[in-house]
Amino acid sequence: xxxxxxLTLEIDGDGAHPAAWRRAAHPPEALLTPHRVxxxxxxxxxxxxxLVTLDDEALPPGRAPDPVGRIGAVERAAFIAxxxxxxxxxxxxSTTYAEPFHTSSQLASLDHISIGRAGWVVxxxxxxESARAWGRPLVDGPxxxxxxxxxxxxxxxxxxxxxxxxxxxxxxxxSRYLDADQLHYIDFTGETFAVKGPAIVPRPPQGQxxxxxxxxxxPAEQVDVxxxxxxxxxxxxxxxxxTPLTFAELEVALDTPTDTAAERVADLxxxxxxxxxxxxxxxxxADGLVRLLTELAPLVDGVRLHPLVLDEDLAVLSRLxxxxxxxxxxxxxxxxxxxxxxxxxxxxxxNRFADRLTPxxxxx
Amino acid sequence: MTRTxxxxxxxxxxxxxxxxxxxxxxxxxxxSDPASGSQIDPxxxxxxxxxxxxxLFDAFFLGEGLRLREVDGKIHDLDVAGRPDAITQLAxxxxxxxxxxxxxxxxxxxxxxxxxxxxxxxxxxxxxGRAGWNVVTTDNAWTGANFRxxxxxxxxxxxxxxEQFLTxxxxxxxxxxxxxxxxxxxxxxxxxxxxxxxxxxxTAQFDVDLAPTLPxxxxxxxxxxxxxxxxxxxxxxxxxxDVIFSAHxxxxxxxxxxxxxxxxxxRAAGRPSDDLRILPGTEIIIGxxxxxxxxxxxxxxxxxxxxxxxxxxxxxxxxxxxTDRDADGPLPAEDxxxxxxxxxxxxRRIADPRExxxxxxxxxxxxxxxxxxxxxxxxxxxxxxxxxxxxxEKFLHFARxxxxxGFNITPYLIPDGLDDIVNLLVPExxxxxxxxxxxxxxxxxxxxxxxxxxxxxxxxxxxQAG
Numbered sequence: 001x002x003x004x005x006x007l008t009l010e011i012d013g014d015g016a017h018p019a020a021w022r023r024a025a026h027p028p029e030a031l032l033t034p035h036r037v038x039x040x041x042x043x044x045x046x047x048x049x050x051l052v053t054l055d056d057e058a059l060p061p062g063r064a065p066d067p068v069g070r071i072g073a074v075e076r077a078a079f080i081a082x083x084x085x086x087x088x089x090x091x092x093x094s095t096t097y098a099e100p101f102h103t104s105s106q107l108a109s110l111d112h113i114s115i116g117r118a119g120w121v122v123x124x125x126x127x128x129e130s131a132r133a134w135g136r137p138l139v140d141g142p143x144x145x146x147x148x149x150x151x152x153x154x155x156x157x158x159x160x161x162x163x164x165x166x167x168x169x170x171x172x173x174x175s176r177y178l179d180a181d182q183l184h185y186i187d188f189t190g191e192t193f194a195v196k197g198p199a200i201v202p203r204p205p206q207g208q209x210x211x212x213x214x215x216x217x218x219p220a221e222q223v224d225v226x227x228x229x230x231x232x233x234x235x236x237x238x239x240x241x242x243t244p245l246t247f248a249e250l251e252v253a254l255d256t257p258t259d260t261a262a263e264r265v266a267d268l269x270x271x272x273x274x275x276x277x278x279x280x281x282x283x284x285x286a287d288g289l290v291r292l293l294t295e296l297a298p299l300v301d302g303v304r305l306h307p308l309v310l311d312e313d314l315a316v317l318s319r320l321x322x323x324x325x326x327x328x329x330x331x332x333x334x335x336x337x338x339x340x341x342x343x344x345x346x347x348x349x350x351n352r353f354a355d356r357l358t359p360x361x362x363x364x
Numbered sequence: 365m366t367r368t369x370x371x372x373x374x375x376x377x378x379x380x381x382x383x384x385x386x387x388x389x390x391x392x393x394x395x396s397d398p399a400s401g402s403q404i405d406p407x408x409x410x411x412x413x414x415x416x417x418x419x420l421f422d423a424f425f426l427g428e429g430l431r432l433r434e435v436d437g438k439i440h441d442l443d444v445a446g447r448p449d450a451i452t453q454l455a456x457x458x459x460x461x462x463x464x465x466x467x468x469x470x471x472x473x474x475x476x477x478x479x480x481x482x483x484x485x486x487x488x489x490x491x492x493g494r495a496g497w498n499v500v501t502t503d504n505a506w507t508g509a510n511f512r513x514x515x516x517x518x519x520x521x522x523x524x525x526x527e528q529f530l531t532x533x534x535x536x537x538x539x540x541x542x543x544x545x546x547x548x549x550x551x552x553x554x555x556x557x558x559x560x561x562x563x564x565x566x567t568a569q570f571d572v573d574l575a576p577t578l579p580x581x582x583x584x585x586x587x588x589x590x591x592x593x594x595x596x597x598x599x600x601x602x603x604x605x606d607v608i609f610s611a612h613x614x615x616x617x618x619x620x621x622x623x624x625x626x627x628x629x630x631r632a633a634g635r636p637s638d639d640l641r642i643l644p645g646t647e648i649i650i651g652x653x654x655x656x657x658x659x660x661x662x663x664x665x666x667x668x669x670x671x672x673x674x675x676x677x678x679x680x681x682x683x684x685x686x687t688d689r690d691a692d693g694p695l696p697a698e699d700x701x702x703x704x705x706x707x708x709x710x711x712r713r714i715a716d717p718r719e720x721x722x723x724x725x726x727x728x729x730x731x732x733x734x735x736x737x738x739x740x741x742x743x744x745x746x747x748x749x750x751x752x753x754x755x756x757e758k759f760l761h762f763a764r765x766x767x768x769x770g771f772n773i774t775p776y777l778i779p780d781g782l783d784d785i786v787n788l789l790v791p792e793x794x795x796x797x798x799x800x801x802x803x804x805x806x807x808x809x810x811x812x813x814x815x816x817x818x819x820x821x822x823x824x825x826x827x828q829a830g
């Protein structure tokens with residue numbers, strides 16, 4: 001049986017279109033509430049999505065007259081982790097200005113809270129305004145930002161391994177809670193920062209969280225899932241990421257019972273343009289989207305959907321698109337208790353710091 | 365024990381407020397007992413928070429870790445360690461609790477003000493106004509080794525930075541006008557034009573310019589907690605905090621002296637003397653009789669202070685490696701070694717080792733104590749023990765005389781350590797009219813009976829200073 005397509009949903013704000021809030025089923029003031037965060041996650045989980053991602057940035061998500069408020073992705077992700085049971089959860093954390101030590105702790109904590117359902121969408125902060133928002137010196141230019149991303153991912157991953165799985169020994173006889181030999185200083189020194197380690201959080205349940213990154217931002221060997229843009233299927237077909245898994249980015253606007261997708265897009269485009277991020281875009285009926293995803297299934301390992309308006313498109317996805325894909329076994333619901341890595345068919349990595357000598361008594 | 369006469373005391377209507385401190389480190393959490401659960405399993409956090417909520421506590425409180433403790437260059441391995449990022453864990457608890465406050469200890473030295481203010485704001489919104497922030501400072505290069513800035517801050521500047529940090533955070537929390545976000549999708553704009561004010565702060569510690577991304581929560585701002593005990597720390601609390609944790613909650617006279625001192629400092633800072641809640645940290649040991657409580661205390665202390673822990677605690681005081689000594693034997697014969705740096709990092713420093721050692725010797729000799737017994741008797745752990753009724757009387761005596769507003773309770777067992785307190789002590793307090801019988805509000809600020817955030821009060825007092 002072929003591996004199912006890992007269908008992922010981006011759930012930030014009211015949808016992918018800057019004016020999506022105009023067509024939302026709730027008033028603007030309900031967006032930044034626990035009820036809203038919980039409800040969207042519940043719909044995504046019930047519909048059968050493998051994973052939700054949550055976009056983030058220190059700067060406002062939009063410009064007036066569109067939304068200018070957003071709760072931090074890690075906080076929303078933790079809240080969602082505690083309110084769901086099988087859904088994968090991957091917040092964006094930008095690497096340009098954040099403290100890698102905090103990033104590592106936050107994500108490891110999210111993996112403990114979700115019992116192994118967490119991922120990380122690596123991002124960069126390109127706007128100079130981000131530096132002023134953080135109060136940090138500007139990281140200037142793509143190369144400098146890529147350096148921060150590379151070093152931050154490396155440090156984060158090393159910190160996740162800085163506790164071996166069995167470092168907590170609770171040995172009453174010797175009165176030792178920890179086995180210090182299973183804790184490791186990472187002693188990282190890069191061009192712009194140094195981190196000593198070890199982490200304060202024990203190794204995450206998955207060993208390493210699933211790391212997502214836009215294709216090319218971070219060296220491929222540091223990434224589990226490359227997120228690939230491309231305006232047509234051929235561009236996605238040609239993508240060569242060098243990562244274990246490749247997910248396609250797909251913006252979708254669907255026909256609803258009252259309006260066609262084209263009408264809905266036109267309605268919002270009158271108010272603000274839908275920015276072209278170079279991603280594949282689908283506008284049309286549920287059937288056509290099912291066909292497109294079925295066509296993509298052999299080409300990529302997963303698809304991340306960016307719905308035009310969450311409240312409208314998620315309803316159609318839940319009612320028509322995912323049921324058809326589930327019936328055809330193009331996608332599969334996550335198995336309760338499975339880690340996100342297991343769902344993705346990724347092995348649980350050995351610890352880079354663990355003693356690699358063959359233990360005495362091992363037959364090999 | 366005589367009942368407190370509720371009419372002949374300065375604060376006859378005083379209500380006790382309880383918080384629970386889920387400790388991530390220190391030997392006060394017993395891990396060797398079979399009933400001891402995981403320190404990282406989310407179920408442990410859920411269990412403690414939900415038990416506290418069942419007991420109508422004001423707050424659930426998490427400490428902060430920025431580096432694992434070390435002794436003589438080695439990672440300290442005797443105690444519970446390994447804990448989650450506080451705000452991340454609390455955001456998860458916001459989803460599985462309804463009323464209890466969620467307080468994060470977060471450092472002003474190794475965080476950026478705008479980032480932390482936004483994270484706290486997110487927690488405050490996700491919990492519908494239940495977030496708190498225990499403001500802590502640090503300055504050492506040892507902790508800084510895990511962070512971009514390294515050990516950049518002088519000791520003298522740590523409260524300066526904390527104060528400027530709070531200024532930035534409050535400006536962000538005040539950045540949105542009330543009702544800024546539209547109530548309808550037909551509104552002209554998502555937020556009312558001009559309702560979001562940019563924050564520009566250029567101080568010695570911060571150079572920021574940004575548009576805040578979050579509105580105020582139901583409680584206005586996260587509630588500010590502070591724990592510093594130095595004169596500087598107390599003044600910082602008097603100027604900035606809503607709640608102060610202290611180590612002055614065991615002896616009545618000491619607690620009252622501390623509370624009076626804080627009230628004086630509040631008045632000096634231009635605030636009403638009842639503007640801040642005083643919640644000393646404490647352990648509470650409950651027995652059906654006084655004798656049972658004493659027996660339990662002995663068991664708890666000997667579980668907490670194992671021979672190895674006794675040698676470690678004494679080693680920190682003497683500044684000597686005592687690991688090969690006999691904990692059940694006499695105190696070390698040597699004098700303590702006085703040095704600038706003790707080789708121990710992440711543990712509390714002892715102010716005057718010579719004086720402390722002399723006191724320990726005198727007491728050990730007089731009582732025929734072993735080293736371990738001495739550590740147990742004279743170590744820093746503070747708590748109350750007794751029957752539920754006896755403790756209720758004692759705590760109400762404290763509260764009705766203005767010595768405390770309540771306690772921040774450290775359970776010695778995770779995750780069941782609060783059960784006795786909630787099941788046995790809380791009903792005794794309720795029966796005496798000194799503890800709520802239901803949550804009357806829904807925010808942490810309401811639970812604590814606090815006024816509006818300091819920057820949200822329509823008075824001219826803050827302008828007089830400028």
